[in-house]
Amino acid sequence: MKPSSSCNLLTILGPTASGKTRLAVSLARELSGEIISADSRQVFRRMDIGTGKDLHEYGAVPYHLIDVLEPGQECSVFTFQRLFLQAFQEISARSQLPVLCGGTGLYLDAALRGYRMVEVPENPRLRTELANKSDTELAAILLHLVPDQHNRTDLADRNRTIRAIEIASYQPDEQEEQEPFPAIQPLVLGIRWDRAELRRRITQRLRQRLEAGMLDEIQQLHTGGVAWERLDYYGLEYRYGGLFLRGELNRNDLFQKLNAAIHDFAKRQETWFRRMERNGVTIHWLDGAGDPVAGARKVISGYFA
Template sequence: MHYDNSPYNLLVLLGPTASGKTTFAAHLAKELDGEIISADSRQIYRGMDLGTGKDLEDYTIDGQTIPHHLIDIVDAGYKYNVFEYQADFFKAFEQVQHNRRWPVMCGGTGLYIESVLKKYKLINVPVNQPLRDSLQGKNLQELSTILAGYKSLHNQTDTDTVKRAIRAIEIEEYYKEHPEIEVKLPDIHPLIIGVNIDRESRRRKITDRLKKRLDEGMIDEVKQLLDSGVTPEDLIYYGLEYKYLTMYATGQLTYKQMFDKLNVAIHQFAKRQMTWFRGMERKGAHIHWVNAFEPMEEKIQKVIKLLQA
């Protein structure tokens, strides 16, 4: 259906890791003559492919490559943040609109998705050294408790290291002290589709996918990043695969310890993603859930029907 014939101007496709949302988004974008705008906090990094699950082959349907944005846009080692994401998203959104095509946002980073849907008041928050000093020595649990005390919507779903938690608190503190900040952003009218996958299937797919990526050379990818000059500390900052594979590559974990800890961490991450999406619903977001295992054509027709509503 054509972009002009709908009350919506943005299609959002969200779901936990291993739910098959990327393949679904690519098929939808092909059907709608759309372009995908990624909402994944780690796929923006060049050279971090297997560990972030880019699955770039998913963007090619019947020999046609679907245009996609916000993938491979900065070098590994850089600390990209939600402020930059929001600005980059709206630039891509306006570009896709200018092309008279459907913008299809696809990803599982709840903070990035909500920064767009809720139009978070984001600015480039400077470093607050006295605050950082006062938080020094606190563990992740203590920092998470402090973070939960702030009233705004940014919470700790994506905060899996002490460094990230301190930065999140720093951002919250800045907003508290500067309530006057105004940000002008384009109007969006989103249709939000969630891909639902039952817990057992999700767990099986996560473990199978982890084994497959390790077979495909995920350890070599991490070693190459380290050889290229990215520090172990910077790689660990990215969490999940990069955290545990770096600990293995630097001799801190055995292969079995790395696999077991990483497998559990990805399951926990998927659970946190679902908690975030349910939280979005509680705060008023209307998410239309589709079953991950429904035939592709049926899922596509459901979405097209909703876009016409």
């Protein structure tokens, strides 16, 4: 099957542990596709087990936006959008189909909603005003500016909170010219599971990651120069794994607390997907417990020939 004029971007989304990568790879093979990751952590090198890269699943399918930054760096939504648009245009120029795959809501929005983000410069005056604020006061300011705060890590780190306030407060120059957003015509497929089954899958995958050496990976990152506080920023696995390695959690508490936190994260992802639908993104939902590949083929039959 080849791309048609009615769709130039296939998107596969779903909560953590839903099987997005496997579905995306299967469809990319059939549709002459190349995968673009929409995962806020898989952009970092040497963060493989904790982020669930599962690179063995790709086989010969090309992928993009994985292993493009060093641990310790930051990947803003602006950075992601710039990298996504570059990959989208390069793949399209090769007459291949871009297949966006991931579960990071902000990144998916940045790719699908058609707005060109602006790189926000630092605001020295604002930073001076915020310097004497307490962490609680900074969090209150950010939540006032962005009541529906999806990225909770912006509230857990003082520097990130200040940067988030800076971005939320930014007023671009009206004369500042924006590059037009490419004409993207997406077909969005989502994988949905019964809540109890998704919880089982999340728990099983966490056990597998721990057995595969996730804690060793976290220790190696820290030994290689990534501060514990910085690892906290890279997500739940690295935050709780770091607490364990510092002796602040025992092994049982590590598993129980991390498992519960990932379940809560999956709920927030599903809430974000519902908000995307309210904002006009049509998501064709597939039953993860059935045959999502066959279900996807039925949906895309009207878009590809």
